[in-house]
Amino acid sequence: MAVSALIRSVMTGVLAGSALVLGVVAAADPARAESIRVLVGQDVALLTVRSEGDVAVITETGDTKVLHPPLQVSARKEGLEVNGRHLSGGYILIRPVMSQLSLKMSKEEGQRSGNGGFTGSAQGAELSVSGALRILHKGRLLSAVNQLDLEEYVKGVVPSEVNSAWHPEMLKVQAVAARTYALYNKMLSGGREYDVVATTQDQVYRGRSGVDRRVEEAVESTRGIVVTYQRAPIYAAFSSTAAGPTEDAVNVWANKDLPYLKGVECPFDLDSPYYQWKANVKVEQLEQSLRRQGFSIGTVATITPILYSRAGRVARLRILHSNGETVLRGEDLRKAVGYTVIPSTQFEVESMGAEVVFTGYGAGHAVGLCQWGAKELAELGYSYDSILQYYYPGTELHQVASTQVLAPPTLPAP
Template identity: 30%
Template sequence: MRTRRLIALLILFFALSSHVSHGRSSIVEIGLLSKTKSKTIIITPLSGAYSLKYKDSVVYMLSNQDLLHVSVKNGELELKTLNGLLGHFPSIHLVPQGREGSFKLKPVIPYGHTRAYDDALSISVLEDRLKVVSEVNIDKYVAGVVKSEVGTNEGIELYKVQAIICRTYALSNFRKHEDEDFQLCDKVHCQVYYGRCDQADPLTGLSYIASGEILKAAILTTGLVLIDTTLELITASFHSNCGGQTVNSEDVWMLPKMYLKSIVDPYCVERRNARWKREIASDKWLGYFKKVYGYPIEDAGSRERALNFTQTSRAPYFQNNEQIMLKDVRTDWRLKSAFFSTSVEGSTVLIQGRGYGHGVGLCQEGSMEMAERGKSYKDILNFYYTNVALIDIASLRFLLK
């Protein structure tokens, strides 16, 4: 079993290192606009000039004073620049002339947000639409994801935590889009990637000081991923706030993971999403349990218990009734968490809840608090994930010997 997982990790390692040549770092291929039937886009270099290649020949040099207009015409790419029509090609590859480069991409048909991306880009035709794949250094990709995930108000240790989680997730899902010839998409399905971790917004010019810190965190943790005791990359789940106690993975997803165990978290209880309230009419609340679960609301004792339910520590079931899972009650009523107690006020049930999200794995607000109190990224990851190890994916080279 161990050997098989090690082999799986090694395959992954070689998949990554096959992109490494002449000191170039690992590249990931991210499918952009993958759910959009994109027909026309405009590309403008931001920094550095780009060679526009078809197969191995350079067909044009795109400077940052120029732009590239790409559209689908009769099953081929029609390319135009400020100098006019460039021609028709089945596919093209945009490669930075220097070691690094970045560009803006504006979806025109259908219209979409202009975003900036790093490194190279390949464009081809898929049926009647554009297939656009960003070929980006993995640390730059990680920084872009972390920025859209946690924003720009945190410190570097928190960014390192999120960078490792993002990298672990990316590598364990490396084959998700294998049949489409890229590794990950830019949507929630994989991880939301809004492009490069910009120092400045490409449209407004507003600068983000933290962007530099996010990129630094990604580079300082380069190659680091989380594995469990069987050498498997972990499912690094996280949520906004656990309300003071995280949840066993099996209580939410029926899937026990030895590193996703419930722990008491003292760090998040004073943070923004620690507490919530909701009021629901008593008859609606009782009617729900009757209708969905056949709960005996005619019985005074049962009714009383359904109206006054207390959870001092996390419970998987409502009133110890194994048919009524709190995670389902949470989904049905769109509650912020399944960690709640109820009481009656007149004809209303007052629901007082703790935390926000599914509660499995790392608690983001708790992590922020830990980082603010001077804990390191290793302390934070080891606190929320039980019995995990951080390894450098490059160290697998030694495991092979």
Template identity: 55%
Template sequence: MRVGLAFWSLLCWSLLVPSAQATELVRVLLFQDVQRVDLSAGEGMTVRLSSGDERAFETPLIVTSLADGMVVNGERLQTEGVTVRGRQDLRVAVEGQIEAQRPDRPAERAAVFLRPLSQGATASPGPAPVPQATEPTGTMVVSGTLHVLRRGQGLMVINAVDLEEYVKGVVPSEVSSSWHQEALKVQAVAARTYALYQQMINAGRDYHLVSSIQDQVYRGRHGVDPRVQQAVEDTRGIVVTHLNAPILAAFSSTAAGQTEDAVNVWSKDLPYLKGVECPFDTNSPYYQWWTSFKIVDLETNLRQKGMAVGSIANVSPLSYSRAGRVATVRILHSNGELILRGEDLRRVVGYAVIPSTQFELEAVGPELVLSGYGSGHAVGLCQWGAKELAELGYHFPAILQYYFPGTELKDARLLESVSLSTP
């Protein structure tokens, strides 16, 4: 990666940016399996039923689910869903997630992050000074419209929002708005590209994306400030492409040395998601960590996932990826042997417990103790690496094309309709 690349990428991009503006909507799942939804807006709301009928309601609006419809402000309606529009931003709050519908989540004892090395100082235990991306709480303020759908025993809340407004909600939820402006632009382009990719492959579903780390964190209008708005406007419409289509623009917090090949994480062998050197994120508060968990808890979690394991006798890394991460682990137990992918071990134990697959492991009494580096799957863009490169003077096109090799930056509004193929 050379300084000249940053200049030429910026120059070429400046010749491509069109002045026309277009509207693209994405559907984002905010909440699901809830029993009550409270909606409010500054100047009243219009509610459209699934039959197409429209009604005007004063705020606040309270929606609950029935076996054969919904109750809206005390009125029983024969409808599978309602679409709510407000003249101003909408505030949505939910209550009563149905316990049986919650995904299995192990009891998590989060990893301890170590303070980054500074001028040769020894790393010491301590809380990370900057929070990682956090999932939405039970209350959000959003632009666009809200779809409240009856699904199963509960309600699902989906935000249909303009793509650029969506990106404004993702950027400050994923990184700090105080970061260098070029780093904010990098995050904006990555978020926009990821959203369009998911829009294409999920076109037939109720929603394109979820608002959590399952896709990318979106908290509506929360945290949207002038710096975020400027970064999004400065990159309006820009996406990372391969073969004239938006890519799977994966990103994670801290690669800690080298990014990972997608094939080792998701079994997707994508040419633009190959690992690259990443020595730029050593100042990340998530660079180094330590964690432990009880072996009996691992047994319980594996059984909850349908794996017939007995009493575990030994857990050890079996193979490593090209980037040096644990690709597979061998678990010896009283019923035999289980080979588990490193990423699956993270999923079973908890992503907050095992921040990455770049770790060493040993048994200490009844516990497994792991010490490792990095945070996240490490595929594609490294957020803290992008921050450092921006501070070194690189512009957003060069940073993105470094982490996504073989790609081009284009304006999504100029792309022809393409048939997206995924492995």
């Protein structure tokens, strides 16, 4: 069957039901205001805050000072310092009086590189954000949490996750998925100091960077719309390139056997630059990486996939080494070696010598929405709601205000 015919075949059933769901969305009341707390920096030694106007600095005890930036915030054993002045309490909240905030985070000398570990920007780069900034005292270091309107957060996620030049309908797909993912995690955040992290640990957020007219339109035209299952926001997992059927969530996360995260056919992402790949990993590097993850690995002799998922990805592999035999998950290998080094678990071991040569397909965990597949469907004329319902089978789209905002069921730990 030709790809175009297959696309028409697999999408026909989804399109049949999309009009009803759109009617629900159109009739819904405007979404109530939602906020989100985003961890944008961790293990930060010095944080510089700039703004075009004054900022209000509020301490944990409720004291408020209006200061003129720049502010330099650091941690001492006894608490926080702002421009060399000690402030009492375990955190401060910085709110701009008129404009946005610009942050620059630095780590201590000798620490590994990375912008506070979490912003997704280079060390020393500036991060422009909407909303307020909560800076928390963590011993001799700081954590930074951006508190902002959910829709403003979604505007920061969309161009960080996909190219804003992509089809407008695909930008809507990403906006709804990002909003849904954030709301789901907010409901489960409990007593944490944040709801989501600004990296691929959750979804990438770079503040206002890359937010253009196209992004604004995609977010505003879907304002408040989320993907739901039984009227509750779903765990809206997404990744770059499935390169084949998407994966059942339970094969990646043992505690997420969810009815709407079952694999579907995805012959749509052939144009992805990550559709096919090859990775050369030095055996010595692989051994060290696995040891850092807690595996008792000696000198590696062979690496053999021994179990595959229904979608054809490596579920288990066996490593024979001088200390014996170790069986681990394909995702464990990716985590140890690096998610960008081994882009997916859909791989084979081509050869072994001083290096292990992996050949594979796709990028990411392949659960839920395939971004490159959705891009192709948008270009073929499919609507954002039909695309989302295809990748998340059995779901509906609703305004946040029209859902019961039920906390998803608590699942057992893996």
